Every structure is written in structure tokens, then in C-alpha cells.
Amino acid sequence: MSLNRCFQGKSVFFVVPFKYSYHYDSQHAPSLDQVRAILRQQDLSVNVTLSFGQYLDFVPVRASKGQALRFIAQRWNIPLDRILATGGSGGDEDMLRGNTLGVVVANRHREELSILGDTEHVYLAEQSHARGILEALEHYDFFNL
Numbered sequence: 001m002s003l004n005r006c007f008q009g010k011s012v013f014f015v016v017p018f019k020y021s022y023h024y025d026s027q028h029a030p031s032l033d034q035v036r037a038i039l040r041q042q043d044l045s046v047n048v049t050l051s052f053g054q055y056l057d058f059v060p061v062r063a064s065k066g067q068a069l070r071f072i073a074q075r076w077n078i079p080l081d082r083i084l085a086t087g088g089s090g091g092d093e094d095m096l097r098g099n100t101l102g103v104v105v106a107n108r109h110r111e112e113l114s115i116l117g118d119t120e121h122v123y124l125a126e127q128s129h130a131r132g133i134l135e136a137l138e139h140y141d142f143f144n145l
Contacts, residue, residue, distance in 0.1 A: 018059060018060055018063055019057060019058065019059045019063075020057070020058045021051075021055045021056065021057045021058075022055070022056045022058075023054060023055065023056075024050060024054055024055060024056035025054075029056070032048060032050060032056075035048055035056070036048055045060065045061040046058050046059060046060060046061055047059050047060070047061055047063070047064055047094070049090050049091045049093065049094075050090045050091075050112065051089045051090050051091035051109075051112070052089050052090075052091075052109050052112075053089075053109055053112065055091075057091060064094045064095070065091070065092060065094060065095035066094035066095040066096075066097065066098050067094075069083065069085060069095055069098065069100065070098060073100075080098060080099040080100045081099065081100070081101065083100040083101065084100065084101045084102070084103060084133070084136060084137065084140065084142060085098070085100045085101070085102045085103075086102070086103050086104075086105060086132075086133050086136070087102065087103070087104055087105070087113060088104065088105045088107045088109055088110065088113075088128075089107075089109040089112050089113070090109070090112035090113065092104075092113065093112075093113060093115075093116065096113065096116055096119075096122050097116070097119070099121070100121070101121055101123075101136075101140050101142070102116070102119070102121055102122040102123065103122070103123045103124075103125050103132060103133060103135075103136030103139075104116060104122060104123070104124050104125065104132075105125050105127065105128050105129055105132030105133065106124075106125055106126055106127055106128045106132055107128045107129065107132075110124075123135075123136045123139050123140070125139075
């Protein structure tokens with residue numbers, strides 16, 4: 001099976017240099033594991049993520065929110081344990097897996113990040129959006145107050 005056959009006739013939702021996003025319908029498209037297997041078979045080095053339950057994103061293997069966060073931290077000499085990364089959908093997973101403090105805010109796409117619940121440095125907030133971030137700042141005593 002090729003990716004061309006999987007997504008033939010599907011419109012690309014969003015394209016920027018180095019990123020393609022497709023509308024994803026799990027009832028009709030291959031599973032994420034199948035998509036990853038096809039990419040490996042074709043020797044394509046890309047990260048595949050499902051965001052907001054409907055967007056299948058393809059980015060180069062070395063391009064991610066986590067890589068960008070680490071680059072900025074190193075460039076500006078910010079210790080990773082003094083960074084609070086926040087996420088709310090599957091596209092934030094790699095950013096939350098690093099050595100930063102992390103928070104998954106409570107929103108309707110939280111289940112995409114539920115696998116991070118057992119990660120010591122990732123806090124699952126009860127609140128959504130900015131309130132979830134404020135909750136995490138208090139949980140971590142981020143400002144040492």
C-alpha cells in the first residue's frame with residue numbers, strides 16, 4: 001500500500017514549507033500505525049501526529065515543537081527545568097516528553113495526550129486553557145512563592 005493510494009483524492013488541509021496536514025477520518029483512512037509502517041517501508045523520515053482528532057500532520061523527523069523548544073532553550077541558556085511547556089492535543093506530545101515541566105490542559109482533545117499521565121514531569125490539569133496553565137504554575141510552585 002502506498003501513501004498516494006491512502007490519501008488519493010484527499011485535499012491537503014494546510015501546507016507550509018516542511019509541513020502537510022490532512023483531514024483524517026479514522027473510519028476511512030489507515031490507522032496511524034499503518035501510516036507509519038508505510039512511511040518506513042518507503043524510507044521516508046517524517047514525524048506523523050494526529051492533532052485535534054482530525055488533522056494528520058507530516059513534518060520532517062528533525063522538525064518538531066520539542067526540537068524548537070530545546071533549540072531556543074540552548075540558544076538563550078534557559079535551563080529546561082525552568083520552562084513550562086503546555087499542550088492540549090497530540091501535536092504537543094514530543095514537546096511535553098522532554099526535560100521541561102509540562103502541563104496538559106483539560107480540553108476536548110486531552111485524550112490524545114493521556115499516555116503522558118504517568119510521566120513524572122507532566123501535570124494533567126483539571127482546568128482548561130489559561131486556567132489550566134495557572135493551575136500548573138501553582139502545582140509546580142513555578143515562581144517559588
